Amino acid sequence: MVKITFKGASQEVGRSAFLVDDGDKILLDYGVKLTPHGLEYPLPVKTNLDASVVSHAHLDHTGNLPHLFQETNCLTYMTPPTLDIAKILWFDTLKIAGLEGMDANFSKDEIAKTEKFTFPIGYRKHMDITDHSSIVFHDAGHIVGSAITELRMRNSAVVYTGDFRYLETRLHAPAQFERIKECDVMITESTYGDRDHPDRKHTEKAFVESVQGTIDRGGHVLLPSFAVGRSQELIDVLHEYKVQAPVYFDGMGQSVARIYLANPSYLKDHKALRSALDKVNWVKNVKMRKQALKQPSVIVCTSGMMQGGSVYAYLPEVYNDKNSKIMLTGYQVAETPGKVLLETGRINLDGLNVAVKAGVERYDFSAHAGREELFRAMNVLNPQHVVCVHGDAEVTRKFAEGIRAEGFDAVVPELGRTVEL
Ligand SMILES: [Zn+2]
Ligand SMILES: [Zn+2]
Incomplete structure (x- = not known):
């Protein structure tokens, strides 16, 4: 049994943040949502975290991480390029906020602290992140350093896809789902869950x-x-x-x-x-x-x-x-x-x-999986439960219907709710 609390990216694209808890409390991503009216933040994480894991550098996955470090002292794991790019984006956020006379929700000190508590690891390296939990990152084919997280906990194998492309593009090989041996719960992006990309x-x-x-x-x-x-x-x-x-x-x-x-x-x-x-x-x-x-x-x-x-x-x-x-x-x-x-x-x-x-x-140069790629990934992982995050409400609903039609259990999360799987 594992509990997942949805702090963001639930029937929406943006502010990815998911708290996974089976005794160990592990946060997956902590991003912001960029809207035409400004930034939206994920719900606060009030519990003591044992670790946090970041899938890739895009702001909708990393944008609020330094804010987390105002109160947190847990180690956070990401690939080396994710940290390098996230740092550029965090400092840019500070610069823009300064120009506009706004509050960035964090300061240079919190960026420094985030960096200090970050443990960069490459793909395919096994890492024990608590006494009972371990992670392995696999290439997600989305941007440089983007990772699928294979998270082994006491009783469950959780796979968090982050954003991925399961197709070769100019700069990246396809996502490496074949390397993952076990998956009980798949937390998958759903951005294009209702359609395919043109060739x-x-x-x-x-x-x-x-x-x-x-x-x-x-x-x-x-x-x-x-x-x-x-x-x-x-x-x-x-x-x-x-x-x-x-x-x-x-x-x-x-x-x-x-x-x-x-x-x-x-x-x-x-x-x-x-x-x-x-x-x-x-x-x-x-x-x-x-x-x-x-x-x-x-x-x-x-x-x-x-x-x-x-x-x-x-x-x-x-x-x-x-x-x-x-x-x-x-x-x-x-x-x-x-x-x-x-x-x-x-x-x-x-x-x-x-x-x-x-x-x-x-022109559609999307770095996200189209519907066919999402289903292909799911069939390779063969999970007991599929949790559909990072998709607009209507898209997520249609995607979940398709998943159920293939015989899998699909969860469409609501912001702030906790599910037990
Ligand atoms: Zn992304
Ligand atoms: Zn994203």
Whole structure:
């Protein structure tokens, strides 16, 4: 028997936080939810923890971890690249909060304490985290250092998938579910539990054709993308398909790219990524931004849902040019500027709401498992119970119906509730 309390990511995407308790109390992830109206936090964890485990660096899994360390003194486990990237994101959170005069929910001291209490471990290394519990991380194929957690407790084997892709992508091998021998309870992401992604190779081809066509017409291609994972992948794709254009790389994706390069064993083909990153122009100052706009160019910038970031340094020159394009490649949360742009063709610039004459396109480069991959993972693990987290309410409900139709027990958690399995 194991008790799971849902502190977040229950019928929603964001603020992943799950407390697993069979006598030992272990917290899985402690993220935030990014909404158009600000950050939402997971429910507080009031109990004394024996350990915490972090699946990967994305803020919806790590964003509130330093806050936990205001009161906690437990060891936390994650892969080395997860810690390196999370630190960049935590300091960025402090910076943004400072600029906006907001409270970040933690300080530099708590970041330092989180780091001090973090024990980084690589994939496939067995680690006893209490007298009765152990973990092994396996590659989740989602971003650099992303992990599936195999958690063995007194009486139960719990597998927490984190976010995963069970399909080879440009930078990552598929998730390593085959290595897991035992699973009683599978806590799985459900982001795309109701649908499959389009074929990856077709998406890549359509994307590079549109990029090259825009360049050949004399336009600019703006690629506002997530700093962690997506911007590095797009640069790799542009290089692999030999797009003929100067590529500029601007924003926080640069520091994350350095961590990708420093962790070659966590990538499928680090040499390809290195040569792609060697060829792009790393934008260091305003002069380079101007230079990027002097000729047809591809600009990989932040942020993925256009809620700020370096894309706004280029938009004033690009939005009114019908030969240029803005291409979105990630999930767009409702009401974010990226989603609004896709739906209405309009954007806010310097306080003005303007119609965008440049082309606006979306490509599905998702780093999350589609429905078929989710079911394939489940059939490999063959658990007694499947707990569906990290999915919108309607998606999670449909996903759970499908799981039950395959003969598995499915749990759709409610925020704040505890289930015993
Ligand atoms: Zn993620
Ligand atoms: Zn996530």
